[in-house]
Structure formats: C-alpha cells, structure tokens
Amino acid sequence: MPFDHDRYVEEVLEPARLPGGALPDDPRVRYRVDETMSAAEVTETVRRVRQSWRLARGQLKFKRLVNRLEADDQGRYREIFSAAGRGDLGPLHTALAETAGHAARRRADAGERLRAAAGRLRLVLPDVVERIAEDTGLGTEETLLLCAELEIEPREPGRLPEAVPYAGYGEVRAALDTLGERHLARFVFSDACREMRVLGGFAMPDGRPLDQDALEGVRARWATEPRGALTTRAETVLTALAAATDPAELARHDLVARVRERAREHADDATLVRHAVSHLGLALDEARGLVFAVRHESRYGGPPGDTAARLKELIDGGDVVGAVALARTLGGAALSGEVGDLVAEAQTRLDTAVRLRNEAVREGTDPDRAWLMLQDALRSVPDLPEAGQLQARLAPHPAGPVTAEVREKDVLVGWEPSASKVGEIGYEVRRNGVPLAVVAGSPFLDEKPAVNVVLRYEVVARRGEGAAVPSRAGPLVLRPEPADVRVTAGDGVVSGGWTPPPEASRVVVSRDGTPVEATPTGFLDAGVVNGVEHTYVVAAVYPAPEGEAVTPGVRRAVTPRGRPETVRAFDLDPDPAEPGAFLVRCAPPATGALEIVALPGEPPWPVGTTVPVADVRAAGRTVPSSPHRDGLTVRPEGVSAVLLAVTVSGDLATVGGHREHVNLPPVTGLTAERRGEEVHVGFVWPPEVSEAVVRWNGRERILSSALYHGRGGVRLTVPETEDLTVEVAPALFLGGGHVFGQASAVRLPARTPVRYDLARQGPPWRRHLLLTLTCARPVRLARLSLVLRRGRLQPMSAGDGVVLAEWNDLAVPATLEIPAPGVAGPYWLRCFADPEAELVDPPVRRLRVG
Known part of the structure; x- marks a missing residue:
C-alpha cells in the first residue's frame, strides 16, 4: 500500500500530540511495516516515514514529538532497520512479536488499574482514566473503549448539599429516631419511599413533590392520633419541614447525611450501596452514584472533615498525584490545619519524586543509579507519570564475556552475569540474530542448532522492557561425529559400524594413522595381528567453503584375539x-x-x-x-x-x-529325631514344589507332597550306633530327569545305649548290691549316680532321692559292688547318668524293693 503522509499525520502524529496521547510502541503503527513485507519494502517504507517526520517538524506543534520519535529511532530501532537493509528481517519480526506482547501487557495493566479504581461501583473519574491512559501508553480513546468493554463508566461525581438547610436539623434527627422513621422522606411518604433519587435534587419515583400539600396530608394523619410523646415529636419534624426554605432539599440532605455517616465508619462500597437501596429506599443506579459522589465529594470542597479524610485516603493508597490535583481545586481557606499538612506532605513527595525522575533521565553513564532513583521516586509517589515506563525501559549493564562450546549434537552457551545488581535481570539468548529463549542465568543449552553452518551467539541482558548491548561469541560450526560407533575385534579381523550424520558427505576410518577402506556405515579390516592393540578413529567429513572439513573423530582401542574354545557341556x-x-x-x-x-x-x-x-x-x-x-x-x-x-x-x-x-525354594524347619532304630524327619514343605529328595548316609528317596503329608513326615531306619546326616532338597522332573534345588541338612550323632542291672547278693548279715553295666561298644560315662527313694513313687532324677553311690569318668562295660542299703522297704533304686548318655533301665522288679 503506498505511503500517505497526510493520513500518517492524522492517524499517528496528531493523536500522539494530544493530551493523554502516547508514542505508539508498535512498529506496525509507528513505521507502517508488518510481517508480510519484504526487506526492500520495509526499507522503503521506513525511509518514507522518516521523511514524513522531517516534514512535520516544520509545524511547531509536532516539533517535540518528532524529536522524541527520532531519538527513539536512533536508539531502539537503529539495529533492527539496519539489519533489514542488509536483508535480515529476523530482528524486525522479533520486535513485532515482542510489541504484540507489550501491547497485551499494557492493556492488561490498564484494565487492572481501571478495575481497581472503579471498584464495585463500576464508576471512575474521567481524570483517572486520562492518567491511566498516559501512564500505560494506551491512549485515551483506547482506554475509553477498554472502560466500555469492562462495563466501567467514567463519570464526574454529582454535587451534594454542603450546608445544613435547617439550623435545628439535630433535633429533627432525634425526633425521627424516637418515631422510628428511617429518614425524613419516609416520615412524609411512608411506604412509597422506593426508587427515590437525590442526585440533582430530591425526587419520588411517581413524581410527587415534597411541598406544603404533602405536609398538610401528614398533619391530618397525625391529628387523629391521641396527644402524647409521639405526636410531640411529629410536630417537631413538621415544624422543621414547614420552616425550611425548601423541604425537599432538607429531605435530600437527610438522606445524603446518613450515607456520609456510614462512609465515615469505613464501610466498603458494596455495604454503602446496600444500605442506600434496602434501608433508605434509593434506586440502585442512584445509590451507586450517591456513594461515588460521597467518596469524591471533597473534589468540590465537601463537608468539613471530608477533605482531610479523602486526602489521607489518596496518599495512603499511593495516589499522591491525585492528592495534589485535589489540593489544587481547594480554596485558600480550605488549605489549613490537617488539610494543609496533608497537602504539604503530598506536594513535598511529588516534588522529590519529580526531581529524582528528572535526574534519572539525565543520568547517562550508570543505568543502575538511574533505576534506583526511579525506584525511590515510585516508592514515594507510585502514580508518578512516566516513571514506571522510564524504569521499565532502562537497560541493565551488558552480560559478561560469552562462551559457546560445541558438544555432540548441541551447543552450550555460557556467560558472566551482568554487573547490574538491581531489578530483575533476565538474559535473552540469540543464535544468528534469532531469539531462542529468555533465561534467568548461565548456562543455556541450544539443543537444535544448525549443522555445518556458521553460528554466532548473542546474550542480551534485559530488565523489564530495556535491553543492553548484546555480548557475542563465535563464530563456530557444529559438525557432529558419527553416532553409535561400534568396533569389534575378532580372530585376526576387526569390524566396525556406525550411524553417519545426515549432513556429512562421507565417513573415513584410520587404524593407528593408516587409512582403512570403509563403506558409508561400516568397515572390515583383516590386516591385523592377534594380541596387538590397535586404535581406530572414525571421523565424519563435511563440505566446507575451503573444500572439506574432517571432524576429530571417535576413537576406539581393540585387541584381536584367537577364537575362544567351546564349552559344550557342564x-x-x-x-x-x-x-x-x-x-x-x-x-x-x-x-x-x-x-x-x-x-x-x-x-x-x-x-x-x-x-x-x-x-x-x-x-x-x-x-x-x-x-x-x-x-x-x-x-x-x-x-x-x-x-x-x-x-x-x-x-x-x-x-x-x-x-x-529352575529356582526351587529350599525346605525350612528341617528336624530329625531318633526313636530307637527309627528316625523321624520333618520339615515345612515349600510352596509350588511337587517333589522333594531325602538323602541320608549314601541313600536317597524321592517323595511327593501327598505322600509326605499322608504319612506325617519321613521315617528312616538307621541303627542308633551309626552317625546320621539327613539332606532334603526340592525336586522337579524336567527334560527327562530330576532337577534339584538347594539342600537343607541336619546331623544326628551316633548313640550307644548303656544297659544296667541290679542284683542283691551275699548272706543276710552282709548283703551287697551288684551293679552290672553293658553296651555294644566301649564308652565312658562322665558321671553315674545310684539313687534310693523311699515309698511307692519311682525317682525321675538324681534329686528325687538319696544318692547311695556316685562314679566319675566311668569306663563301660563295668561291674560295680556297693553295700546294700540298711532300710526297710518299700523303696526304689535307680541309676542316672549325664544327659549325653542313654541309660536303659532293667525291669521294674529289679528296681523296686518291698
């Protein structure tokens, strides 16, 4: 589309010059460029726009605006359009994308401020709209459209009565309280007080006036009541209405005063509106307007005390500029006492903030000092015009030296942090002028760089909307090595394989510096000797301006050996x-x-x-x-x-x-118990095992789970004199034979029973006992005791009676003689040995006497 100077002035320069206007940040508007243009079209359109600025400077009204545009053009946009002149539209497209994001953020910021200013009333002062438009750079017209979109109405607050129209209003209020009436209008019109209006004058919804005729009707109603305290109070109210110059204005003042009183109690807007509608009987829209007017009535002088409260509210809420603007609307008499102190405080804070802002603008060497001055200014005056935008555009110090390290398939970019220590610093990483990401700090991994292309990396330190001078690294070239390199040594031969990089022209292989013939994906080298280590290098070859570029290669060391011998069975x-x-x-x-x-x-x-x-x-x-x-x-x-x-x-x-x-779980709880010539074997049958093998003294038996549980265990016949080792292992019939798992074992030592006999011998005057001990093979008893117990109960241990005789380390077989006991029967005689020995008692008739 051809460039039109007059249209540009009408659509861009004129709106920016007007109060509340702002320089358009979007290059689409400022320079009339977009993403569809070629580099030549962009260069020509920018040239025409700059020419239009020079023409407009001839008019005094555009001179300051054009100076700002040209200063911005030499700063932010110089590199962008220089690159476009060289045919590189990447920086311009990036700026266009960023601007779209900035516009969305400005619009969101303006919307948030409008919602905060309008509150639940959805009403906002026109000058607040102008200030928000100026601060956010959105423009008045677009801000008004945003108000309509958010259903917020810019409105001047209505003028409310300032002086009390009747000197005895306090007595009237007391009389109404006694009568139980909510306000004067209800005293006159009773239940008809709904949807009333007070802004611009008192009005009933049906249009009835509050005049002498209405008062006569009230008098007639009260005349029928018997005389008393209530009728006296009613006469007080009627006298006040009759004496007032305008009874309707007195009723209006009464309604407004009641809303003012609730506002002084720090009720929120929703509570005030609800009070005005449900309790006082105002129309909903009228109630919103009344609350809005009460909140801002100090704009027109307001009732005593409200100006100071409003000033304090504005200052505490951060609207210092608004407080100063309010002070300028007040007369000289109002600027005294607390109001004067608050105005002086607001003016001092504003003057200090403006001075800091101006010094920050003039600061040309240290952006951090300028940022801190603007921070101090905004801390004192949060609504200071242009300060937030200036701070957001203050670029930090550049990032330190940048390094770019080529890895296998990516590039690791690192840098020293910016010297700036204030504000939130981010780093934008660019490759060949194209932004890749904004990160909080070093390093950044570029996972998809172009292969076999010259790469130049830039790191731009950013703070808000401000960007520092880029710090650069490079040039460098990424040339990946062959992937999945495999080199295998055999018997007098070495083979290799790999996955070639798609961008490489070929792959070369060398052995100990000697080239080896290779295919695109592998090689076979038969010229090697077993037992000698060889180093192979597999490298990729890429086309380059100077011919070919060979990568350092992937190194593999292997040693060929003879063929291993086969182990055919085990x-x-x-x-x-x-x-x-x-x-x-x-x-x-x-x-x-x-x-x-x-x-x-x-x-x-x-x-x-x-x-x-x-x-x-x-x-x-x-x-x-x-x-x-x-x-x-x-x-x-x-x-x-x-x-x-x-x-x-x-x-x-x-x-x-x-x-x-097969993993067979071993048996657990294996026990073996001798019972004479029979040994009883028991264990916990392992789950999921169908068979088990029992081995003992060179013999074995395979039994099933059913057989084991049916017989209550395993019974083996083993002589007591024979040592016994029992092993039990899980078994599984597999492949024509049994497979056995881990065995569990228990050992029983051999047992040699010692038999003894007692005989009484000799004449009656010299009786003795003959103790005979026999066994199958010689043994030694550590201790043997002969015990006597009177009565008819057999002794069960050596402690159950009197020990007649005792022998230590006794060799068996043996024959022992001891004197017969000189006691009368009945009594028992019995032998006891150490626990490891097994004594076999003779028949009972040989042990019991009498």
Missing part, C-alpha cells in the same frame, strides 16, 4: 558351602574365560557359534560368579532361567552348552 549342582549358589563343573577351556549367562529362553545361536560378546550380554544377564577349585561358583540370585556357558576372549564370545535352571 554340570550344575548346589554348592553345599554357600546357600543359593551352584557349582559349575566342566573341563576349563584352553582359550578364553568361562562365563555363565542367564537367558529367558533357548539361546538363539547354535553351540560353537562365535559372536560379539556385546550381543550375548545384550540377550541375557551375566550371572555373578567366582572361581572354585572344582570349577566356577555361580549365583543365579533366585531366578529361573536358561544358563548358557560362554567362552569370552576380548570382544568375541563362543556359545557353548546350556542347561535350564
């Missing part, structure tokens, strides 16, 4: 020395080291196949193991799997035999 038995471990027995391989790998199923390779060891370990899990004199101790860690024997040498592995290992 035995797997529980390790009795370590619960949960198993012993692998096989002939050790001549080359390579044996490993056991747990697989979830049958191995995918035939026995004898040599594959990369990484493939084997990827297919399963290497079982922890340790060397053993009989082979290898492995620990499957309680899992069921196929155990594969693998011989590993370097990067190669030869697949051997395999066995299926």
Whole structure:
C-alpha cells in the first residue's frame, strides 16, 4: 500500500500530540511495516516515514514529538532497520512479536488499574482514566473503549448539599429516631419511599413533590392520633419541614447525611450501596452514584472533615498525584490545619519524586543509579507519570564475556552475569540474530542448532522492557561425529559400524594413522595381528567453503584375539558351602574365560557359534560368579532361567552348552529325631514344589507332597550306633530327569545305649548290691549316680532321692559292688547318668524293693 503522509499525520502524529496521547510502541503503527513485507519494502517504507517526520517538524506543534520519535529511532530501532537493509528481517519480526506482547501487557495493566479504581461501583473519574491512559501508553480513546468493554463508566461525581438547610436539623434527627422513621422522606411518604433519587435534587419515583400539600396530608394523619410523646415529636419534624426554605432539599440532605455517616465508619462500597437501596429506599443506579459522589465529594470542597479524610485516603493508597490535583481545586481557606499538612506532605513527595525522575533521565553513564532513583521516586509517589515506563525501559549493564562450546549434537552457551545488581535481570539468548529463549542465568543449552553452518551467539541482558548491548561469541560450526560407533575385534579381523550424520558427505576410518577402506556405515579390516592393540578413529567429513572439513573423530582401542574354545557341556549342582549358589563343573577351556549367562529362553545361536560378546550380554544377564577349585561358583540370585556357558576372549564370545535352571525354594524347619532304630524327619514343605529328595548316609528317596503329608513326615531306619546326616532338597522332573534345588541338612550323632542291672547278693548279715553295666561298644560315662527313694513313687532324677553311690569318668562295660542299703522297704533304686548318655533301665522288679 503506498505511503500517505497526510493520513500518517492524522492517524499517528496528531493523536500522539494530544493530551493523554502516547508514542505508539508498535512498529506496525509507528513505521507502517508488518510481517508480510519484504526487506526492500520495509526499507522503503521506513525511509518514507522518516521523511514524513522531517516534514512535520516544520509545524511547531509536532516539533517535540518528532524529536522524541527520532531519538527513539536512533536508539531502539537503529539495529533492527539496519539489519533489514542488509536483508535480515529476523530482528524486525522479533520486535513485532515482542510489541504484540507489550501491547497485551499494557492493556492488561490498564484494565487492572481501571478495575481497581472503579471498584464495585463500576464508576471512575474521567481524570483517572486520562492518567491511566498516559501512564500505560494506551491512549485515551483506547482506554475509553477498554472502560466500555469492562462495563466501567467514567463519570464526574454529582454535587451534594454542603450546608445544613435547617439550623435545628439535630433535633429533627432525634425526633425521627424516637418515631422510628428511617429518614425524613419516609416520615412524609411512608411506604412509597422506593426508587427515590437525590442526585440533582430530591425526587419520588411517581413524581410527587415534597411541598406544603404533602405536609398538610401528614398533619391530618397525625391529628387523629391521641396527644402524647409521639405526636410531640411529629410536630417537631413538621415544624422543621414547614420552616425550611425548601423541604425537599432538607429531605435530600437527610438522606445524603446518613450515607456520609456510614462512609465515615469505613464501610466498603458494596455495604454503602446496600444500605442506600434496602434501608433508605434509593434506586440502585442512584445509590451507586450517591456513594461515588460521597467518596469524591471533597473534589468540590465537601463537608468539613471530608477533605482531610479523602486526602489521607489518596496518599495512603499511593495516589499522591491525585492528592495534589485535589489540593489544587481547594480554596485558600480550605488549605489549613490537617488539610494543609496533608497537602504539604503530598506536594513535598511529588516534588522529590519529580526531581529524582528528572535526574534519572539525565543520568547517562550508570543505568543502575538511574533505576534506583526511579525506584525511590515510585516508592514515594507510585502514580508518578512516566516513571514506571522510564524504569521499565532502562537497560541493565551488558552480560559478561560469552562462551559457546560445541558438544555432540548441541551447543552450550555460557556467560558472566551482568554487573547490574538491581531489578530483575533476565538474559535473552540469540543464535544468528534469532531469539531462542529468555533465561534467568548461565548456562543455556541450544539443543537444535544448525549443522555445518556458521553460528554466532548473542546474550542480551534485559530488565523489564530495556535491553543492553548484546555480548557475542563465535563464530563456530557444529559438525557432529558419527553416532553409535561400534568396533569389534575378532580372530585376526576387526569390524566396525556406525550411524553417519545426515549432513556429512562421507565417513573415513584410520587404524593407528593408516587409512582403512570403509563403506558409508561400516568397515572390515583383516590386516591385523592377534594380541596387538590397535586404535581406530572414525571421523565424519563435511563440505566446507575451503573444500572439506574432517571432524576429530571417535576413537576406539581393540585387541584381536584367537577364537575362544567351546564349552559344550557342564554340570550344575548346589554348592553345599554357600546357600543359593551352584557349582559349575566342566573341563576349563584352553582359550578364553568361562562365563555363565542367564537367558529367558533357548539361546538363539547354535553351540560353537562365535559372536560379539556385546550381543550375548545384550540377550541375557551375566550371572555373578567366582572361581572354585572344582570349577566356577555361580549365583543365579533366585531366578529361573536358561544358563548358557560362554567362552569370552576380548570382544568375541563362543556359545557353548546350556542347561535350564529352575529356582526351587529350599525346605525350612528341617528336624530329625531318633526313636530307637527309627528316625523321624520333618520339615515345612515349600510352596509350588511337587517333589522333594531325602538323602541320608549314601541313600536317597524321592517323595511327593501327598505322600509326605499322608504319612506325617519321613521315617528312616538307621541303627542308633551309626552317625546320621539327613539332606532334603526340592525336586522337579524336567527334560527327562530330576532337577534339584538347594539342600537343607541336619546331623544326628551316633548313640550307644548303656544297659544296667541290679542284683542283691551275699548272706543276710552282709548283703551287697551288684551293679552290672553293658553296651555294644566301649564308652565312658562322665558321671553315674545310684539313687534310693523311699515309698511307692519311682525317682525321675538324681534329686528325687538319696544318692547311695556316685562314679566319675566311668569306663563301660563295668561291674560295680556297693553295700546294700540298711532300710526297710518299700523303696526304689535307680541309676542316672549325664544327659549325653542313654541309660536303659532293667525291669521294674529289679528296681523296686518291698
């Protein structure tokens, strides 16, 4: 669209020049450019706009505005349009995007301030609207449209009665209170007092006037009442209405006074409106207007005391400029006492804030000092015009030196923080002029940089809307190495593979500095010797202006070795020395080291196949193991799997035999008890196990769960004189044979029973007892006691009677003679030995006497 100077002046310069106007921040408005234009179109349109400024400067009314536009043009927009002149529209598009965000934030800020100023009344002063438009840079017209959108009405507050129209108003109020009437109008019109109006004069909804005729009707109504205190009070009210110059104005003053009184009680707007509607009988819109007028009546002088309260309210609420504006509307007589003190305070604060703002504008070397001065100014006068915008546009000190480090597929950008210590500092990171992100601090990771392209990074320190001079790093170029590089050594051969970068032209390989022929995705090098380490470098080659650029490459060191020997079969038995471990027995391989790998199923390779060891370990899990004199101790860690024997040498592995290992839980609570020649074995049958094997002294028996529980355990016939070791292990029939789990064991030492007999011998005058001890094989008793107990109860321990004789460390077999006891019967004789010995008593007739 051709540029039109007259239209530009009418739509841009003229609105910005008027009071409440602001410089348009949007380049679409200020420069008439947009995202659809080419670089040449942007350059030509900007040239025409600048020419239009120079033409407008000839008119005095536009001179200051044009000076501001040109100063801004040399500052914020110089780099943007210089880049456009070079054909780079990236900075301009970024500025357009940022401006859209700024406009939205200004509009949101203006809306928030309007809502706060209007409150629940949804009413706001016109000069407040003008101030908000000026502060936010939104413009008066757009701010008024925003008011309409938010259903906020800019309105001047109505004038309210200032002087009391009747000197005896206090007596009238007291009389109304006695009569129980809410206000004068209700005294006259009773229940008809609804939807009344007081702004601009008192009016009933039906248009009835409050005149002498209305008063005569009230007198007639009270004349019918008997004389008393109430009629006396009624006459007081009627006399006041009759004596007033304008009875309607007295009724209006009465209604306004009651709202003023509630306002002085610090009631909020909603409470005041509710009081005016439900209690006083005003129309809702009239009640809102009345409350609004009461809140702002000091604008017109107001009743005594209200001006000071309003000034204090404005100052405490941060509206110092509004307080000074209110003071300028007051007459000289009103500027005394408390009002004068408040006005002086507001003026002093405003003067100080204006001085700080002006000094900040003149500060040209230290943006932090200017920012702090504006901060102090806004702390004293929060509504100081232009201060917030000036502070928001103050750029911080630039970021420190920037570094950019190329990594595998990204770039790590770092920088020293800005020297600015005030305000909230953010950092905008750009790549080749295009913004990437705004972050709180260093570092920033660029995860998707362009490959094989010259990259230049900039870091811009930002504070609010202000941006510092960019700090730069570069140039640099990202050229990724080949990915997933795999180099595998075999028997006299080394192979390799990789994933080439899409942007690379080819991949080159070298061994110890010697080039190796390669395909785009791999190589096979047969010119190596087993046992010698070789270093391979796999590098990517990229096209470059000077020809080709080769990356440093990925280095891999490997040592080719001979083919590992196959372990075709192995035995797997529980390790009795370590619960949960198993012993692998096989002939050790001549080359390579044996490993056991747990697989979830049958191995995918035939026995004898040599594959990369990484493939084997990827297919399963290497079982922890340790060397053993009989082979290898492995620990499957309680899992069921196929155990594969693998011989590993370097990067190669030869697949051997395999066995299926089932994790069988061991039995618990194993006990064994001798009962003569029979041993009773019991244990807790493990869950999910169908069979168990019982081994003892070279013999074994496999039994089922049903058989075990049906017979109440296991009974074994073992001579007492034989040492006994019982092992019980879970069993599973698998693959044509039984597989056994970890065994639990219990040991019973051999027992040799000692039999004894008692006989009485000798003549009656010299009787003695003959104690004969026999056993199957010689033993020694640590202690033997012969006990006598009178009565008919048999002694059960050595403490149940009198010890007749006692022997220590007695060798058996033996024959012992002791004197017969000289006591009358009945009594018992019985022998007791140490707990480890087993004594077998003779028949009872040999133990009982009498």
